[in-house]
Amino acid sequence: xxxxRSLKVKRSAHEDGKSCAAxxxxxxxxxxxxxxxxxxxxxxxxxxxxxxxxxGAGPCGQPAEACSVGPMQGAEDSPVSDEPVKSFSKTQRCxxxxxxxxxxxxxxxxxxxxxxxxxxxSLECKxxxxxxxxxxxxxxxxxxxxxxxxxxxYAYREHPxxxxxxxxxxxxxxxxxxxxxxxQDVARPIVDFEHCGFPEALHANLKxxxxxxxxxxxxxxxxxxLLGRDILASxxxxxxxxxxxxxxxxxxxxxxxxxxxxxRLLDILRQRSVDLRGVKIVVVDEAxxxxxxxxxxxxxxxxxxxxxxxxxxLVSATVPASIEQxxxxxxxxxxxxxxxxxxxxxxxxxxxxxxxxxxxxxxKLFEILNDKKLFKPPVLVFVGCRLGADLxxxxxxxxxxxxxxxxxxxxxxxxxxxxxxGLLDGGYEVVxxxxxxxxxxxxxxxxxxxxxxxxxxxxxxxHQQLHDRGTELTF
Numbered sequence: 001x002x003x004x005r006s007l008k009v010k011r012s013a014h015e016d017g018k019s020c021a022a023x024x025x026x027x028x029x030x031x032x033x034x035x036x037x038x039x040x041x042x043x044x045x046x047x048x049x050x051x052x053x054x055x056g057a058g059p060c061g062q063p064a065e066a067c068s069v070g071p072m073q074g075a076e077d078s079p080v081s082d083e084p085v086k087s088f089s090k091t092q093r094c095x096x097x098x099x100x101x102x103x104x105x106x107x108x109x110x111x112x113x114x115x116x117x118x119x120x121x122s123l124e125c126k127x128x129x130x131x132x133x134x135x136x137x138x139x140x141x142x143x144x145x146x147x148x149x150x151x152x153x154y155a156y157r158e159h160p161x162x163x164x165x166x167x168x169x170x171x172x173x174x175x176x177x178x179x180x181x182x183x184q185d186v187a188r189p190i191v192d193f194e195h196c197g198f199p200e201a202l203h204a205n206l207k208x209x210x211x212x213x214x215x216x217x218x219x220x221x222x223x224x225x226l227l228g229r230d231i232l233a234s235x236x237x238x239x240x241x242x243x244x245x246x247x248x249x250x251x252x253x254x255x256x257x258x259x260x261x262x263x264r265l266l267d268i269l270r271q272r273s274v275d276l277r278g279v280k281i282v283v284v285d286e287a288x289x290x291x292x293x294x295x296x297x298x299x300x301x302x303x304x305x306x307x308x309x310x311x312x313x314l315v316s317a318t319v320p321a322s323i324e325q326x327x328x329x330x331x332x333x334x335x336x337x338x339x340x341x342x343x344x345x346x347x348x349x350x351x352x353x354x355x356x357x358x359x360x361x362x363x364k365l366f367e368i369l370n371d372k373k374l375f376k377p378p379v380l381v382f383v384g385c386r387l388g389a390d391l392x393x394x395x396x397x398x399x400x401x402x403x404x405x406x407x408x409x410x411x412x413x414x415x416x417x418x419x420x421x422g423l424l425d426g427g428y429e430v431v432x433x434x435x436x437x438x439x440x441x442x443x444x445x446x447x448x449x450x451x452x453x454x455x456x457x458x459x460x461x462x463h464q465q466l467h468d469r470g471t472e473l474t475f
Contacts, residue, residue, distance in 0.1 A: 085111065085123060092121040094414040097267050104128050107414075154251050156226035159195035162188050177216040183335035187227055189219040196222060202250065215240035217339040222247050230331040231313045232323070235339040241315050245283050252280045252311070262290065262298035269305055276302075281311040288316040288323050289435075296326065303330065349472055356475045361452060362395060364475065368450065369400050369430065374471075377402075377429040380446050384453035386410055386434055392452065393432040400430075407433040451475060 086092050092107040100109035102121035109119025113126050116133055120126045165173075170188050174181065179189060190196060193206055193214055214222065217235040224231055225248030235241050249257060258265065258274060268274050284290070284299060303312075312330055316323060319338075327334060356364045369375050381396075383389050386408040393406035405419045405428045422428040423446070432452075447470035454474060 087122055088124045089122045094412055097264070098271065154197075154199060156187075156223060157197060158188065158223075159190070159197065162190060162195055174220075177219065178340050179216050179220050180338040181220060181335065183229075184333065186335050187223040187229075189216075190214060190223055191219065196226065196247075198247075198251070202247075211243065215244075215339075217241055217337065218244040218247075220337050220339065221245065224335050224337065225311075225313065226251060228252075228311050230311060230334040231315075231337060232319070232327045232331060232334050233313065233315045233337045234317065234319045235337075237317050239340060241317075242285070245285070245313050245315055248311075248313075249281055249283065262295050262302050265302055266298060269302070276305045277307065279306040279310050281313065282306055283313045283315060285315045286317075287314045287326065288318050288320055291322045291326065296322075299326075349470055351472050351474075353474045361475050362392070365392075365396070365450060365452060366399050368473065369396065369402060374448070376447050378423050378426065378446055379430050379448045379450065380423070381430060381432045381450045381452050382455075383432060383434060388453070389432045389434055393430070396430050396432065402429040404428065404430040404432065407431060409434065446470065449473070 089102065089105045089107055092102070092105075092110065095101045095106070095108040100119040101107065102109045102125050103118045104125035105121060107121040107125075109121055111120050111122075111126070112118070113120050113129060115130060118129055120129055165188070173179075173189065173191075177189075191214075193203065193211060198206070216239070217233065218240045221231060221233050221241075221244040225245060231245075233241060233244065256278075258276075260268070265274075269276070282303060287299075290296070290299060312332075314323065314327055314331065327336075354364065365381065369379065381392065383392055389406040389408045393404045396402060397404040405422065407416050407419050411419075419428065419431060423431045449470070449472045451472070451474040
């Protein structure tokens, strides 16, 4: 079997100089790149879904500590490893905070590819990385040889159909769609994605992904975001807020996008592995959840590293007073957009409240899981604490025999991802979780949710509800 020789493990100092160094642990501030910053990026999206433990996606730029070390450099500090190079990404462990991550799968970036200096975790991901790099390089070379002109810069212009509407027609449209807008010189809502005048490739991808008609929040938020305005947006869970802010991000930042939780992004910034000085747009998603969990200062610390004139968007299902105060602090001449009725559960979900005393909760849950008419796997059970999630998951599996798993913020990211995949593809019949699974996740395969512990507020209940149709039981 052919093994690419450009991916090698550590060598001793007396061996030849053809190899690149493996990175069992990267020394900080060493190597020729130690004083430099990572690759610049065009957009930052801070997510609240996993903010409870500060974990998030790895950097899109190459870490400064990731410089390849020759056979005579750093050999004294690094012991020779007899461990063979890992062939597949699934055999590699997850990256710990501060460690390099694979540019393909996000696992521990144990090795450096000497062709690109990128972090990879295995031969499998190295091959995928080089294939992608080769495809990008070949496309660029073909365009240069063909003399293709660079693509024209996109600029949003109001579509003639929208411009031709009377003011009373626009207000009637907003009223029918439940759109509320506050701000100066606010762009009119679109009615179709074609009204945005997107590049053909993006428009085709929208159609292919099933985005036929924009939702109300997308109708109003997309044109406002494309014009570069600061935004405070709120809408019902499952209303399409994510696509509403991602479309302006894609247009303005192209492929240079960082998606991370605030704590993890701060770690990467301290490692000088990413440069945010060129950021054009910042999105704080699930802003109310992050503030409720005490991450406001981390968000502010991240924003200190971006240009003062970049576009800032705050997005949430609810807008409590704390979000209003944060918006007043961060946003310049913002447009406030609300779609639907704030802090109310989804109207298409059947809401049922069952009066159950604490000692009888487990028995009632087991009855529901054994009811053939009511039980439709997978079932998502929300609890109020991490220990409760572990104990209840074990009890469900022992008493009912159903495949069960627990998810909470103390679980490693790889384990949480595995459980989530099992929830969506049927690998688990019951998943017991704290609120970490209730924030912005599209649980399309879940039709039954049980709130084993009563949510502490209406806002929390909204975050932990189904996005489409189904039944939600609350003890």
